[in-house]
Amino acid sequence: MRRHRTDRRRGAQLGGGLVLYAASIALLVHAHLGSMPWDVLSQGLARATGRSLGTVTVVVSLVVLVAWLPLRQRPGVGTVANVVVIGALVDPFLALAALLPEPLPLAARGALVVVGIALNGLATALYVGARLGPGPRDGLMTGLVARTGWSVRLVRAAIEVVVVAAGWALGGTVGVGTLAYALAIGPLVHVLLPRLTVPVER
Numbered sequence: 001m002r003r004h005r006t007d008r009r010r011g012a013q014l015g016g017g018l019v020l021y022a023a024s025i026a027l028l029v030h031a032h033l034g035s036m037p038w039d040v041l042s043q044g045l046a047r048a049t050g051r052s053l054g055t056v057t058v059v060v061s062l063v064v065l066v067a068w069l070p071l072r073q074r075p076g077v078g079t080v081a082n083v084v085v086i087g088a089l090v091d092p093f094l095a096l097a098a099l100l101p102e103p104l105p106l107a108a109r110g111a112l113v114v115v116g117i118a119l120n121g122l123a124t125a126l127y128v129g130a131r132l133g134p135g136p137r138d139g140l141m142t143g144l145v146a147r148t149g150w151s152v153r154l155v156r157a158a159i160e161v162v163v164v165a166a167g168w169a170l171g172g173t174v175g176v177g178t179l180a181y182a183l184a185i186g187p188l189v190h191v192l193l194p195r196l197t198v199p200v201e202r
Helices: 002-031 037-049 053-067 077-097 106-129 136-148 152-169 176-196
Strands: none
Touching: 002 037, 002 053, 002 077, 002 106, 002 176, 037 053, 037 152, 037 176, 053 077, 053 136, 077 136, 106 176, 136 152
């Protein structure tokens, strides 16, 4: 019975976290003040190819998963769910955000950034804390850390600099929101993750 309750909690956390993650992407993108690093790349690719952000997000996730192969990373059910759920929900959430009155005043756009970053921190802690497998981008980072021996901070910073630069060159939105996310997400997840990690019996 206890194991059953734990499994239900893990599934609920995973699903809820991924839904909130997709919503946080839409909030930051709609604010037009700078997206999260990987979304800068997805935006740039979407503009270059004419595909939707959700479609490109799925494709980028699949490409990143291929990069796991030489790193010997193993996906879990959470990894697959990350690709499917977030990719499927980004476009609908963007459509909902588009119902907001336009143009939004700067204060309202700033509020979207703050809420989006906070929501992303919660979402990340929820789905990582479910312990059902890392997201594609998280797995790339941890795989590189394991293979190179470099610090998590260094590897994450290097990856994000590369994807932001590539996304910006393709037309992705870089701005104060991108910087705010980079500065705030680590401390947010650091505080929330221990509280939301599900103990798993071995």
